[in-house]
Amino acid sequence: MIPAKFDYKKVSSVKEAVDLLDEYGYDAKILSGGHSLIPAMKLRLNRPEILVDISGIHGMDSITEDGNEIVIGANCTHSAIVNSELINSELDILAQTAKCIGDVQVRNRGTIGGSLAHADPSADYPATVLACDAKIEVEGKNGKRTIAATDFFQGIFTTALEDDEIITAVRFPKVTNGNYQKFFQSASRFAVVGVAVVKEGGSVKVGITGVSDTPYRATAVENAYSGNTGEAADHAVDGVEVMSDHFADAEYRSHLAKVFVKRALEA
Amino acid sequence: MNISITVNGKVYSHDVEPRMSLAQYLREVLDLTGTHIGCDTTGCGACTITLDGNAVKSCTLLAVQADGCEVTTIEGMANGHAMHPIQEAFKENHGLQCGFCTPGMVMTAADILKNNPNPTEEEIRHGLEGNFCRCTGYHNIVKSIRHAAEKING
Ligand SMILES: Cc1cc2nc3c(=O)[nH]c(=O)nc-3n(C[C@H](O)[C@H](O)[C@H](O)COP(=O)(O)OP(=O)(O)OC[C@H]3O[C@@H](n4cnc5c(N)ncnc54)[C@H](O)[C@@H]3O)c2cc1C
Numbered sequence: 001m002i003p004a005k006f007d008y009k010k011v012s013s014v015k016e017a018v019d020l021l022d023e024y025g026y027d028a029k030i031l032s033g034g035h036s037l038i039p040a041m042k043l044r045l046n047r048p049e050i051l052v053d054i055s056g057i058h059g060m061d062s063i064t065e066d067g068n069e070i071v072i073g074a075n076c077t078h079s080a081i082v083n084s085e086l087i088n089s090e091l092d093i094l095a096q097t098a099k100c101i102g103d104v105q106v107r108n109r110g111t112i113g114g115s116l117a118h119a120d121p122s123a124d125y126p127a128t129v130l131a132c133d134a135k136i137e138v139e140g141k142n143g144k145r146t147i148a149a150t151d152f153f154q155g156i157f158t159t160a161l162e163d164d165e166i167i168t169a170v171r172f173p174k175v176t177n178g179n180y181q182k183f184f185q186s187a188s189r190f191a192v193v194g195v196a197v198v199k200e201g202g203s204v205k206v207g208i209t210g211v212s213d214t215p216y217r218a219t220a221v222e223n224a225y226s227g228n229t230g231e232a233a234d235h236a237v238d239g240v241e242v243m244s245d246h247f248a249d250a251e252y253r254s255h256l257a258k259v260f261v262k263r264a265l266e267a
Numbered sequence: 268m269n270i271s272i273t274v275n276g277k278v279y280s281h282d283v284e285p286r287m288s289l290a291q292y293l294r295e296v297l298d299l300t301g302t303h304i305g306c307d308t309t310g311c312g313a314c315t316i317t318l319d320g321n322a323v324k325s326c327t328l329l330a331v332q333a334d335g336c337e338v339t340t341i342e343g344m345a346n347g348h349a350m351h352p353i354q355e356a357f358k359e360n361h362g363l364q365c366g367f368c369t370p371g372m373v374m375t376a377a378d379i380l381k382n383n384p385n386p387t388e389e390e391i392r393h394g395l396e397g398n399f400c401r402c403t404g405y406h407n408i409v410k411s412i413r414h415a416a417e418k419i420n421g
């Protein structure tokens with residue numbers, strides 16, 4: 001399977017990437033790890049005229065501590081996240097999440113920026129960025145801005161990114177009491193249901209992916225939570241339009257969501 | 268576009284179309300047909316090679332993305348006529364039947380053992396999640412990798 005013809009440009013700065021996006025508009029696509037984009041191009045679901053490879057931008061693959069926050073460059077691979085000492089000690093929930101993405105080869109190429117920008121409804125990171133209240137740092141022709149995770153995901157493969165914007169980094173608060181629970185699609189290993197839970201004092205933040213066409217904060221669970229985990233988990237899909245596909249119909253998916261919220265709350 | 272890639276220690280330079288996959292480049296331009304293409308859609312792992320030391324699926328990497336990188340394919344594992352310990356272990360443990368998946372299995376095994384020289388059976392199975400085998404039932408592949416670890420660790 002061979003994609004339609006395209007031009008390829010490897011850039012060395014964010015500005016260069018943004019200028020190309022501005023110049024080519026819809027016909028340009030950012031290329032990071034390529035592990036969502038290249039398969040889609042091979043199937044001709046996507047046929048950009050020019051690929052703008054951002055993998056060589058200096059510093060966009062760093063993981064640093066900034067006071068009480070951890071800043072992760074958009075080009076960090078899932079493997080870099082799994083293996084980062086800083087993330088394992090200060091943001092363990094993200095390492096847990098990255099560890100269950102795809103397989104080792106996919107983790108060696110795919111990036112956090114690419115996964116968030118792609119916004120696959122079955123991707124893992126969205127649950128965790130939501131539960132952690134992470135911030136997505138982006139840059140476009142009008143400069144830099146920061147988007148709260150809760151404002152970022154807008155629908156299936158749809159985000160708050162403008163056409164000329166790229167994600168440069170993701171900023172997380174340090175989280176010590178979090179965990180991620182996932183029910184795998186048996187072949188691709190994407191999430192049929194993925195639940196991230198962050199506990200703070202007596203309250204809890206719950207992010208859910210795979211269940212609806214947009215990942216969401218399960219506010220009904222958060223409000224019902226009082227340490228009585230079983231009951232709060234029953235609210236996992238309150239007010240949510242649950243997806244139905246050949247992996248799981250809506251009824252089964254709703255059931256799984258409740259079971260995995262319960263597991264994550266009790267873990 | 269002109270690219271220059273080090274494959275199995277040798278530097279190659281070619282003018283390629285951006286849409287050519289690395290797997291295609293290895294097989295069709297360099298004639299290194301040990302890297303197999305099974306699904307061509309990132310599912311089966313038959314095309315696994317190492318890129319700067321890490322296992323990746325070469326069907327889902329453009330040759331232009333590997334410009335300036337070091338690639339090792341199954342052809343680069345043996346030392347002259349002496350098989351690599353992972354290859355020897357596959358031979359001794361009946362780790363292959365038809366052999367179609369084997370180059371990808373060996374390259375993934377190299378990544379597993381690089382990061383974890385003494386993996387448990389469970390860790391090996393977790394490491395092989397991206398590699399399909401239609402013949403062996405995996406049992407002897409896992410055994411081969413365990414045995415390879417013992418050989419390498421002496
Ligand atoms: C076999 C297989 C199994 C997988 N299993 C899982 C799984 O279990 N869970 C999971 O979450 N994911 C899974 N994935 C997806 C994988 O994690 C991808 O790597 C990820 O979704 C995309 O990251 P990428 O760097 O490869 O992005 P690319 O493919 O390079 O890009 C994806 C999209 O994002 C855009 N983009 C990339 N980077 C940026 C940026 N910095 N700013 C703005 N736009 C950008 C691109 O233009 C493109 O539209 C799987 C993929 C495969 C092939």
Ligand code: FES
Binds near residue numbers: 311326
């Ligand atoms: S041929 Fe590349 S993963 Fe199957």
Ligand code: FES
Binds near residue numbers: 362400
């Ligand atoms: S030995 Fe035949 S596919 Fe693995």
